[in-house]
Amino acid sequence: MNQINQTSIQVAELANGQAMSIPVFTVGDRNTGPHVYIQANMHGAEVQGNAVIYALLEKLKTVRLSGSITLVPYANPIGCNQKSGEFTLGRFDPITGENWNRMYHDHTHLVEEFAIHHAQSSEQEIRNEFKNLLIKKTDELLNQPLHTMNTGMRIAVNLQRLAHEADFVLDLHTGPVSSKHLYCPEYAQASAAYFNIPHTLLIPNEFDGAMDEACFCPWWALSEALKKQGRQFDVINEAFTVELGSQEQIDLQDAQLDANSILSYLTYKEVILEGDYQPASMNRYACYLKNYKTFYAPMGGMVEYVAPLGEHINAGDTLVNILRMDKYVQGEALNPIKFEHDAIAILHFASASVNQGTELYKLFTNYFEL
Amino acid sequence: MNQINQTSIQVAELANGQAMSIPVFTVGDRNTGPHVYIQANMHGAEVQGNAVIYALLEKLKTVRLSGSITLVPYANPIGCNQKSGEFTLGRFDPITGENWNRMYHDHTHLVEEFAIHHAQSSEQEIRNEFKNLLIKKTDELLNQPLHTMNTGMRIAVNLQRLAHEADFVLDLHTGPVSSKHLYCPEYAQASAAYFNIPHTLLIPNEFDGAMDEACFCPWWALSEALKKQGRQFDVINEAFTVELGSQEQIDLQDAQLDANSILSYLTYKEVILEGDYQPASMNRYACYLKNYKTFYAPMGGMVEYVAPLGEHINAGDTLVNILRMDKYVQGEALNPIKFEHDAIAILHFASASVNQGTELYKLFTNYFEL
Amino acid sequence: MNQINQTSIQVAELANGQAMSIPVFTVGDRNTGPHVYIQANMHGAEVQGNAVIYALLEKLKTVRLSGSITLVPYANPIGCNQKSGEFTLGRFDPITGENWNRMYHDHTHLVEEFAIHHAQSSEQEIRNEFKNLLIKKTDELLNQPLHTMNTGMRIAVNLQRLAHEADFVLDLHTGPVSSKHLYCPEYAQASAAYFNIPHTLLIPNEFDGAMDEACFCPWWALSEALKKQGRQFDVINEAFTVELGSQEQIDLQDAQLDANSILSYLTYKEVILEGDYQPASMNRYACYLKNYKTFYAPMGGMVEYVAPLGEHINAGDTLVNILRMDKYVQGEALNPIKFEHDAIAILHFASASVNQGTELYKLFTNYFEL
Amino acid sequence: MNQINQTSIQVAELANGQAMSIPVFTVGDRNTGPHVYIQANMHGAEVQGNAVIYALLEKLKTVRLSGSITLVPYANPIGCNQKSGEFTLGRFDPITGENWNRMYHDHTHLVEEFAIHHAQSSEQEIRNEFKNLLIKKTDELLNQPLHTMNTGMRIAVNLQRLAHEADFVLDLHTGPVSSKHLYCPEYAQASAAYFNIPHTLLIPNEFDGAMDEACFCPWWALSEALKKQGRQFDVINEAFTVELGSQEQIDLQDAQLDANSILSYLTYKEVILEGDYQPASMNRYACYLKNYKTFYAPMGGMVEYVAPLGEHINAGDTLVNILRMDKYVQGEALNPIKFEHDAIAILHFASASVNQGTELYKLFTNYFEL
Structure with a gap:
């Protein structure tokens, strides 16, 4: 029986002084294997990911884990509490119109200098040092004077800080009225077959502000930079946006299926050991962005x-x-x-x-x- | 083949001067039988009634009519064009919060004096004169100085002006996520069985601002006033709010069914003659408001x-x-x-x-x- | 130096589980004189009352008090945190359109039975017992099953619970773009001259859902009921809506003036003793609602x-x-x-x-x- | 007395089928001098530019003109009619959150090929041909299938179509609560002194989606491309965003002052001849973006x-x-x-x-x- 720990991080403060926090769940041991980061509900109306995290936590209690997982529901406490009429107005900041999922920070510019400095480093050193660099630079952003960062960026960068610690990142979203589909970086195409999701979008290495891109773009760019040095560097880090279906809907039954799908991917990545979580047999289709x-x-x-x-x-x-x-x-x-x-x-x-x-x-x- | 005529009424003007109009369809001959008024989409997100009016118009081309029907889709051109996020913010005026369907005018106070004046009138005279009074008083409201009436009331009273001409009034609405149901005045309970709607709410004679109440309350109150004079007066006028299902949805197939349901009621009321429109066999349940x-x-x-x-x-x-x-x-x-x-x-x-x-x-x- | 105590009451819970609380400040001793209740910011954009409460607290530290005062800023934690564009969308519940200041509970119906039961009671007994009855009945509302009360009513009735304990109630509001004015019950007209507010609206004893009405209507109705018994009963309880100027504005200088105005009224009511707070000399105009x-x-x-x-x-x-x-x-x-x-x-x-x-x-x- | 002509262009269609149009005013003769384009109210709440256009039209009736001017108030009929609460929610599309002033089209990519083709053309040929190219390419955008363009882009590109015909473009905006200031391309710094605006922002040649950038960036880029060919090409075309003060405000007096300011600039550009419109004496400050x-x-x-x-x-x-x-x-x-x-x-x-x-x-x- 794995222990689930719950902490929280404060990411915002409202006009009446109310602090807004996000619950953070962790399970497993960082020293025994890869680290995984899963978040849900960055867009206010896209709530099903919370149900998937609930289902995941229930299942994670009893699996054999190698490594650790951080799970963050209610990722955007301002977005999910913003109503206009009956519906949740949570795709963008109601004040500025900025899409909450376009305010992550692009660390890709760090790659060039890093690649020069680590021309002689081992692959493992590179993995460790680059991860540490991403974490350190994100910490620096968070430690800037408070008046230099807007509301959405503060939320995003706080989450990104947690995500950079991970090797595998899953950002759970939904469409408006939508079928299930997966945003997958082109280099990670092989992984798409481990999710029980029939439709996959293959996205290039272009940063457009989203969480998945913030996590994989620097690593992909690093491999490109090292390739220019004549060096082969396999990108291990992966990040996906998982589109669970339609917004404004909680379906606990369906959440079971998507939890199984995610556990199938994590089994493939050897975070879950000897589990029963295998990819379902289905036709899977892909298209380029x-x-x-x-x-x-x-x-x-x-x-x-x-x-x-x-x-x-x-x-x-x-x-x-x-x-x-x-x-x-x-x-x-x-x-x-x-x-x-x-x-x-x-x-x-x-x-x-x-x-x-x-x-x-x-x-x-x-x-x-x- | 009945002729459909289309006119329009202007009910509002936007900040850039744009006039906002409502299309008005008429079919049949006023002199040959009762008059019917049907409107849809007073609440901005409740669009399915427009599809039902479309289906009705198509069917009305070929029925045998005794009397006439006025049909008004897009009843609220401000409500149906007001977005906030993806959804239509059309249940209330976005400026004031007032429910668009609570701004009709209550003419019930006219009853007392009318009943005294017409103590000796025939039943037919009473019907004619009271209808004329309702129309005249609504005209007077519309002819007041423009600065005395707010946006929602101007829309509502313009529609009410058309509705008071009718003997039977149907206001097509939907719920948020909803099954079909009918708001029916208690005295008209017998009519509920002619709609293909399994659930009926029986509402008392209390004006709460809605179109159906604005239409039937004065007539019901009139019958009560005449009863106090020791006189029996059957209320012929009927008005219903027809709840077609869920908002934010157009379903042309389902619109056929609801058009048939309405034509079944109009057959019972002898506006449609010798038609095939009979009530479906189903269990119908009612409850008091x-x-x-x-x-x-x-x-x-x-x-x-x-x-x-x-x-x-x-x-x-x-x-x-x-x-x-x-x-x-x-x-x-x-x-x-x-x-x-x-x-x-x-x-x-x-x-x-x-x-x-x-x-x-x-x-x-x-x-x-x- | 009077001690200011701060507590809080929880009045709402958001979709992510966040509890929403209101700070409650108290000063003075309940046993030494009248009790006063002052709240601000029930409408989300009407923030200046918070600045007035801040100014009042600063001044109350050093006055001689007879009695006690409860002060409640940020009265509506949902309203003041609801944005749509740059402005605060806080005049009505964004989900239902209901005006936040029209959801207080009307206790006037309690009067009739109370007056019969207390036909022989002393004036002081009547004052004590009727106040206790209002508090008790409000407690009963709050103790009903949670699923019977909507969001706005829960906030309102929690505040009303505090207000019924008071003899004098001030609800601090603002207009959209507005000059200062006062809503004053007709029977309390004499008190209007103690505020430094040039314009007074005299309102009748008709409950329309607002805080001031919820507080004074039952007392006024009680005096009318006792008058029918042939008994003179002076209404001591008073409640006002104080309109401080324009919304979306904090002006600390102007808050000083309005704090002085309120302290002038409280000096007249002998809650503040021997103070320097006298009404300013100005022309004051009134008009009936x-x-x-x-x-x-x-x-x-x-x-x-x-x-x-x-x-x-x-x-x-x-x-x-x-x-x-x-x-x-x-x-x-x-x-x-x-x-x-x-x-x-x-x-x-x-x-x-x-x-x-x-x-x-x-x-x-x-x-x-x- | 110059003749003012009024036409209109349809730029949008609402859910109820209502066509939304923009009035277009023209004055002067295209063949006698430069052409000027002035628009206002692209952001819904920024209405003062309409008053400035009103003041300009009144003054333009009686000036001596060399050339012609097109003036477009109410540039965004969706933005200026979108309310949420009392205020106009018009800075971004309420459905998507996209800033209405970031959806113009970037034609800068046309420069490279154009410069090669026109290596031998005269300066005047280059001016004529490049202007024609911008107009032609914008027409092509508008002639694409209707389903390929979103709401905001359709409005923006329709306006841009008119603006590319002009040599001088003024886009009238306001800030939230704001002093007057001017967005001025760095190369046009000399022109800033002809506006009666104390503060000027000097912006680089980077396209960020706004009208002024859409108009001047291609010309600036063209001059840079020709410079690489060793050729000097003075950019004559200029485009400014004029920030008139605060949003949600019409001030007819102040509009006179800003009309004079614009006519001063147009006198400097010799569109207005022998007028009394000279720049006011004031300290003018600038800062780089x-x-x-x-x-x-x-x-x-x-x-x-x-x-x-x-x-x-x-x-x-x-x-x-x-x-x-x-x-x-x-x-x-x-x-x-x-x-x-x-x-x-x-x-x-x-x-x-x-x-x-x-x-x-x-x-x-x-x-x-x-």
Whole structure:
């Protein structure tokens, strides 16, 4: 029976002085194997990851562990408590509009100098020293004068501080209305098959502010820099954004399945030993980020979402019907809107009312079997 | 083939001067029978009524009509265009917080004097004169100086002006996440069986600002006043709020079913002649408004909604599981919350994140077969 | 040097489990004189009352007190932490639209039975017993099952519980952009002259959900009920809503002035003894609530607010200029809008962009010198 | 008397089908001199530019013009009509959080090939051809399939289409609570002295999505590319963001002053001939963008803004007082927060309630006289 420890970190303070903290759970022994970091709910409405962390904690009590895991639910205490109407307005800071998941810090610029200094270091030294450097530089950010950092960055960097300690990082998100899918760095494609997730987006080594990128980009860049020195350096560190399905939903049953999926990946990474957590047999499809297409509403209107999520659609299939009652007598009230490519529909917008130009669907095109 | 006519009324003006109008569809002949008024989408996120009006218009082209119907989709052009995050913030005026469906005008005070003046009038005279009075008084409201009426009231009273012309009024709404149900004045209970809606709320003659009440309360009050004069006066006028299901959803298939349901009611009222629109065979349950219970969240947390909508639950059944990860190590992370009465769960909150005191469920208790 | 004690009460719980508490300050001795209750910031954007409470606490350290005072800043920890854009969205619950200051409980219905039972009681017994009854009934509300009370009511009733202990209650608010004014029950008109506030609204004994009404309506109703028994009962209890000026503003200098104004009232009520706090010499005007007029925007547009706040304007003066660039070439771009009565402009809307029907100004008409 | 012509362009469509249009005013003759583009209100709450355009139109009727001017108020009909509470939520798309003024298109990549092709062209040919290229490429964007462009980009690119026709572009904005200041490309520093604006930010040639950058960056980049060919090319095109003061405010008097300021600049550019519009005598200060510092709230709390806007402050002066009533008895309730550099305070946050990390002030440091 593994012991679960609970601590917390304070990441924000509200207008009435209320401190806002995040619970941090740890299990296992740092000295016996890799370290894993799992967080959930950075976007306020994307709550299912908390249920997955609950399911994981329950299961982790009884597995054989080699190494340790840190689990952080409720990662953004401001985002998850911000309402506007019935729904949680938690994708961006309500004051600035900044996406909470685009405020992590890019440490990639550290690579160049580090690679020069460690031209002669062993691979293990490089792994240790670079990890320590990432942690140290993140600490330095947190120790700057308080007036130099905005709200979202303070939350993000506090979490990033924990994540840089880990070898494997999982950031649990959801889409608006969405099927399950995985954001996976291109170099870690082999790992995608260990998750029970049918659709994988392969993303390049470009920092765009997200947690997964903040964790893997420096390591990938380091391997590139060392390659220029003529040196082969395998990137061991991996980081993924796991899209669990739809926002604004807690489903304890489904959380069991996603916990199993994550434990399957951790078994593959030998953090879980001799477990029963094996990848499920399923067809897995992947697509490169550049082929992940957004389809915007060509007109304002009321939308019936027709293309089923997670399903393969053919070029010319109807994505949505857009209702325009103002055009009933003159014009067309019912407008079927088609997509011109073969595709897999991954997610669609959460509301049935859209302006012209609202994002309706996101779709895999030029996908292939993994 | 009946002709559909389309006009529009201007009900608002935005900050940049943009006039906001509502399309108005009419079909049939006023001189040949009763008049019906149907509107949809007074609450911005409750869009399915527009699809039902679309389905109705398509079907009305080919029925035999006795009388006429006015149909008004997009009833609130400010509400349905107000976003905050992905969702439509359309239950209340975003400036004042006032519920858009609580700003209709109460004409009940007209009854007393009217009843005295028409002590000797025939029943038909009373019907005609009282309808004319309601229309005239609503016109007077609209003709007051522009600076005396707020935004929501101007929209509401413009719609009410159209509705008072009708004998039968249907206001199409939806719940947050909801099963179909009907708000029905107690005196019109017999009509509820003609809708294909399994659950009916019987509401008393108390004006609370809604369209249905604005339409039926004066007539009910009139019959009471005449009764005090020792005179029997059957209320013919009826008004219902039809709850079509969940908000933020367009479902064209389901709209067919609800159009049929409404046409079944209109067949019973002899507006549709010799049609195929008969009430479906189903168990119908009713409950009095005083027995319609709201269950508020006893604690803040992340909510799994367990009680199935439209289903009968037993006293002691679990309504929701509330997840509280902050209590994982000390306390209870998973909190099943039970309801102490036999009930039918009608609707639940739209978000999985709730504060203590957020409305979780609304339930019929002490319900009975209709 | 009086001792200030600080405690807190928990009134809410957020979605991530965060408990939300309100600080409660007390000073003085309950046994030596009247008890006073002062709260601030029930509406989230109305923060200046917190600065006034700060100034009061500083001054209360050194006055001679007879009796005791409870002071509660940050009265609504959900409201004051709710942002939407840069501004605080704190006038109503962002989920339901309900005005936070309309959810207090009406105890007036207790009067009838109480008056019968205490037909023979002494005046002092009546005062003691009725106060105890209000406290007891409020406790009963708070002790009901948690699932029966919504978020706003729980906050309100917790505060009301503290307020019913007091003889004098001050609820510190602000307007949007506003001059200082006082809501005063008609029977307490004499007290208005002790505040340094030039404009007083005299409000009738009608419960509309606000804190001041929750506190004074039952007492006023009690005196009416006893009068029907042929008994004279002077209402000692008083409750006011003090409007300190504009929202979204902290002004420590101005807070000194309003603290002095409140201490002047408390000197008059003999809670402060031998102090230097005397009412300032100024013209004070009053108007009955029925003569407090709201002027709504007769058209949508961009608004220049012209009528100066706190000043007397003449019938026919321009209130606002409404800019309508869409009408520059055809129509009128610049529209001066006039008010048809002599008036005092008390407050105006906070934004320069308005829909048709947005509340532009509130004005005293038929005002008189106090 | 110059003729003002009014047309409009449709840039958006709402959920109920309402088309949203922008009025476009033109004056003067394209063939007689330079062309000027002036727009206002891209951010919804920043309305004063509309009043400035009104004042400009009135004055332009009677000046001697050489060339032509296009003026566009209400540039963003979605942003200026989006409310949340009393205030206009118009800095970013309420659905996506994207800043409306960061969605213009970057044409800088066109420069390289253009410079090669036009190595032998005359300076005048280059000016004509490059302007035509920018217009043509923007047209191509607008002619793409409707489903490829989001809401904000469609609005922005429609405006950019008009702006690329101009030699001089002015985008009228405001800050939250702000003094007047000017965003000026470094190469156009000499022009800053012709505006009656005391503070100028000199911005480098880096595209960050704003209108001014979209207009001047390609031209600046072109001159750099030609310089590499050993060719001197003076950039004539200029684009500025003019910050008129505070948001949510219409001040017709002040609009006169800013109209005069703009006409002074246009006199300098010889669009206005023989006018009386000369720059006012005043001290003008400038600072490089890298020295424009943001000061974030070091703690949550209620804020009194102390540093006066537009004024020079000394290192160690207090910027704000932050009130923390929760710390009254233990800790510090009143927290003066100081700035460590000499500075000019340019703008501050609009609300008195802040989270830790909210932007409090923006300040010029290392400023110098222009």
